[in-house]
Amino acid sequence: QALKQEDQVFGTYRSHAIYLSKTGDSDDFFAELYGKDTALLKGKGGSMHMCAPDYGFMGTSAIVASSIPVAVGAAFANKRQDNGKVTAVFFGDGAIDEGNFWESLNLACLMKLPVIFVCEDNGFAVHTPTHTRHGYNSISNIVSRFNCKVLKEDSTDVGAIYRLARLAVRAVRTTGTPAFMHLQYYRYLEHVGVSEDFQAGYRSEMEYKEWRKHDPIDIQRAKLLQLGVTESYVARLEKEIDEQAEKSLAVAKAAPFANISELHTGVYAE
Numbered sequence: 001q002a003l004k005q006e007d008q009v010f011g012t013y014r015s016h017a018i019y020l021s022k023t024g025d026s027d028d029f030f031a032e033l034y035g036k037d038t039a040l041l042k043g044k045g046g047s048m049h050m051c052a053p054d055y056g057f058m059g060t061s062a063i064v065a066s067s068i069p070v071a072v073g074a075a076f077a078n079k080r081q082d083n084g085k086v087t088a089v090f091f092g093d094g095a096i097d098e099g100n101f102w103e104s105l106n107l108a109c110l111m112k113l114p115v116i117f118v119c120e121d122n123g124f125a126v127h128t129p130t131h132t133r134h135g136y137n138s139i140s141n142i143v144s145r146f147n148c149k150v151l152k153e154d155s156t157d158v159g160a161i162y163r164l165a166r167l168a169v170r171a172v173r174t175t176g177t178p179a180f181m182h183l184q185y186y187r188y189l190e191h192v193g194v195s196e197d198f199q200a201g202y203r204s205e206m207e208y209k210e211w212r213k214h215d216p217i218d219i220q221r222a223k224l225l226q227l228g229v230t231e232s233y234v235a236r237l238e239k240e241i242d243e244q245a246e247k248s249l250a251v252a253k254a255a256p257f258a259n260i261s262e263l264h265t266g267v268y269a270e
Contacts, residue, residue: 002165003086006056008078010071010089013048013062018090023055026244030252038251042258044266058087064125065091065098068117072104075115075178086172088116094125097133108178109147116168117148117180122187127202140182149179156185156216159223186211 001021003009011018019029028040032050035043040052051059058074061067071089078085095101096119108115119139123130136142144150149171153164161183168179188208190197198205224234 001162002169003056003088006083007085008056008058008071008074008087010058010067010074010087011060012064012067012091012095013060014092015050015060015090016047019050019052019057019060022057023052025052025055026248027251028052030245030248031255034252034255035257036252036255037258037262038255039258042262042265044262065095065101067091068095068098069100069104072108072113072115075108075113076111079111079113084173086114086116086169088118090118090120092125093119093121093123093130093139094128095119096139097125105143105146105148105178105180112147112176113178114172114176115178116165116172117143117178119180119182120185121182122185124187124202126191127200129202140180143180143182146180148177149175150182151179152182154184156214156219157223158216158220161216186214188212 009018009022016029020026023029027038029050031039032041032043032045033047035046039045041050045051048062049060051057053059059067059070061070068089068091071087075087078087091101105117107113108117121130121139125133140150140152149168151164151168153160155161164181164183168181171177171179186208188211189195190200196205196208197203198208221234225231
């Protein structure tokens, strides 16, 4: 929301929300998930490798931290072309453990590239908590040693995140240096999304219930009602969103699968 339409976004394999928020296109989204011919990638991208370059959603990758250097490369190209574009790359705190994050951060700061690093910190790398992985106490403190704007927010209020994002974008556009956003979140389901997995031993149900109180959608809904928006209006918005998703899902299910020849299309450059 803080970016311009022409600005670029890269994500990880957990990028469904980023895709929908950048494009607003639920038809192509579900068509791609179902591998249908009507999708932009005709099923070759699937759930974990979605992209929509026309909307500035440049791509995602299922390999942890792998999209970070690609995003830095895009920021380098944008700077060379002097086109005014800002690139944002989203990743989890597990990506901080990869060397190419630090190499990418260092290069972006050295070359003053227009890129925003967005760390969505849920405290786990799959099942491994932060305190068993990091030999330091604060990601933000370490990154602040680099020549970039560091912004940290513990709140899950979308209003607070939006204001922070605007500060990050403004810093990149005015100073020419990168920005780093450190945001706190929580993963409700286990790593592959099947269940809550409280019996696995690495987190407790109490921890989950405490974080559930800070759900960003619930917080925003309550704020709207407090500001005087009626319950019926909020319910209508929610109903419209549900209906859009159901319609796109039905269209995707009814669409044909891509022809087998698509396996050889767009794979190699000519």
